[in-house]
Amino acid sequence: MLEKRIWDEYYNLLQSHFVSPQEDHLAQAAELGRELVMANTPPEEIAELHEDAVRRLGTEFPETKLIVAANLISQPLMELLMAYGLAFRKRLDEHKRSEDRIKASLKEKEVLLQEVHHRVRNNLQVILSLLDMQARIVKDKDVKDALSESINRVHAMAIIHNQLYESENLSEVNMKGFVDNLVGQLLHVYSVQDTRITSNVSVADYPLPISIAVPAGLIVNELLSNAFKHAFVNRNEGTIGVSFGVSEKGLVSLAVSDDGIGLPPGFDINESKTLGLRLVKILTEDQLQGTLDVTSDGGVTFSIEFDIEYDGSAGLA
Helix, strand or coil, X not given: CCCHHHHHHHHHHHHHHHHCCCHHHHHHHHHHHHHHHHCCCCHHHHHHHHHHHHHHHHHHXXXXXXXXXXXXXXXXXXXXXXXXXXXXXXXXXXXXXXXXXXXXXXXXXXXXXXXXXXXXXXXXXXXXXXXXXXXXXXXXXXXHHHHHHHHHHHHHHHHHHHHHHHCCCCCEEEHXXXXXXXXXXXXXXXXXXXXXXXXXXXXXCCEEEXXXXXXXXXXXXXXXXXXXXXXCCCCCEEEXXXXXXXXXXXXXXXXXXXXXXXXXXXXXXXXXXXXXXXXXXXXXXXXXXXXXXXXXXXXXXXXXXXECCCCCCCCCC
């Protein structure tokens, strides 16, 4: 919308030229036209400016020579209008073509990225099948357990890529859906005949970039697997919990807990020799640049905090 100053300035110019024509009026009209062009004023607004000024002048000086005066004073402005109108349409056409090229490029990249996630998912399924076949024929219990743990880790990553493949957003993972799927999978894998395990999941419906979702997902997998395997020995029932939230400042709080038998006296995660807990420590501190706190009082709680702004693209993805 044109400023009132512009409307008044053009009308006063037209009125002055009608009362006392001067060459300077034409220069002023051309200058005003250039100002409108430089301000990217649409052609229809410039035309409306002229038509409104003529109507106002017609009510003040209802004489036939008004038309001649109005056309004379407005000619430089109208010439600029025509030139600008052509340039404006050309600029719009170029912008539209550029926008179409960008949209086509983005669509192509989305298709390619979706295909990448599809192939990664399929490759992970092949790896899972191979590991499962190997685990079935191995007799040694330690080797079988190690293969089972590896299967769970690969499966956690497969869940992420499966979500990405099925989602409209190809770069972010919804943690609520991921944790729900993972807990269900682990409850099935570690089902114990005489132990009833209840899950208590409180996860914010919040998307994480894949560079953060993969290490965070692996951490949840390791801690849940550890709880399922060791927390409820000789117990009839137990509860595992997962909580995930993000503060307004982007601080992620992740906690995995159980009400099981707890950790052995003097436990220090920095001295732990188990691969799973070492992996949790490495992923938290090195991959996510976060902090890890472990408490054991009527069970075990692993509390992890990291900044969502941290880009973990240097590692797993």
